[in-house]
Amino acid sequence: MEYTALHVQLAPDFADILVAELAQAGFDGFEENTTGFTAYGESQLIDMATVQEVLARYAAQTELTSLVEPIAKVNWNEAWERNFEPVVVGDQCIVRASFHVPMPEYAYEIVIDPKMSFGTGHHATTAMMLRYQLDIDHVGKRFLDVGCGTGILSIMAEKRGAAGGTAFDIEEWAVENTQENLALNDCHSVHVFCGEINRIAKDEQFEVVLANINRNIILAQLPQYVHHLKTGGILLLSGFYEMDIPELLHAANQLGLTLKQQQTLENWGCLMLKKPE
Numbered sequence: 001m002e003y004t005a006l007h008v009q010l011a012p013d014f015a016d017i018l019v020a021e022l023a024q025a026g027f028d029g030f031e032e033n034t035t036g037f038t039a040y041g042e043s044q045l046i047d048m049a050t051v052q053e054v055l056a057r058y059a060a061q062t063e064l065t066s067l068v069e070p071i072a073k074v075n076w077n078e079a080w081e082r083n084f085e086p087v088v089v090g091d092q093c094i095v096r097a098s099f100h101v102p103m104p105e106y107a108y109e110i111v112i113d114p115k116m117s118f119g120t121g122h123h124a125t126t127a128m129m130l131r132y133q134l135d136i137d138h139v140g141k142r143f144l145d146v147g148c149g150t151g152i153l154s155i156m157a158e159k160r161g162a163a164g165g166t167a168f169d170i171e172e173w174a175v176e177n178t179q180e181n182l183a184l185n186d187c188h189s190v191h192v193f194c195g196e197i198n199r200i201a202k203d204e205q206f207e208v209v210l211a212n213i214n215r216n217i218i219l220a221q222l223p224q225y226v227h228h229l230k231t232g233g234i235l236l237l238s239g240f241y242e243m244d245i246p247e248l249l250h251a252a253n254q255l256g257l258t259l260k261q262q263q264t265l266e267n268w269g270c271l272m273l274k275k276p277e
């Protein structure tokens, strides 16, 4: 397998948004440094025309330099061990890697070895999803984790007392990583598969649906999330920008959902929605 590394230097204000756009163009690993970041991805999955368009657009707005380099292999263990600091979410939860010292003083200690998957709690969208998971009742409930990445939201759901759930992702490596991280956290109630939401049985419903993906996928799949959500159930959404909230709320209202809470962090948005009884 061949990989591509894209080294980018730019003003920090633009980094998060650019990372999101590059992720949509096929890059799936990001390593921050003091002047920018390096994006990694499997060469054949990267849409280089889109990448060039995106870089040109950012270069017109801010000082940006970039260098594309083919690389044989990414040593993810080295990359994330260099960069992964434990991250505190709310005041009860810590997300750390397996090589950090245990921190049992936190009510929810989540151990993540992310490798190439998204979802360490460092990203604003994951952090906001986790914060809302600390607010909602999971006890005895079943959940659906759409786009599970590292599996972090499923781990939190089980630690919060959920009876079990289903997690899936379109990326095989994310599914493998979710399975590894579930095992690291002694979570055994989650069924994980590689694929899309249409693989969920038509009549299967969940009390909690978690989807931290992106604006376009959420808008396209919202009817399916609602279909698989039990009445009285909670849908948590993130992965979109603050400016997309009105459009997403409108779509959610059209489908009969009511807004319970909303939050924003670093220009990203997160919604807590309810399917009325």
Ligand SMILES: C[S@@+](CC[C@H](N)C(=O)[O-])C[C@H]1O[C@@H](n2cnc3c(N)ncnc32)[C@H](O)[C@@H]1O
Residues within 6 Å of the ligand: 117, 118, 119, 120, 121, 125, 126, 129, 146, 147, 148, 149, 150, 151, 152, 153, 168, 169, 170, 171, 174, 195, 196, 197, 212, 213, 217, 239
């Ligand atoms: C922003 S990450 C979120 C990861 C994790 N759930 C979190 O909250 O940190 C989005 C994940 O969705 C996956 N994904 C993208 N499109 C998808 C789709 N149509 N169906 C399922 N997963 C998808 C990506 O591979 C990625 O792992």
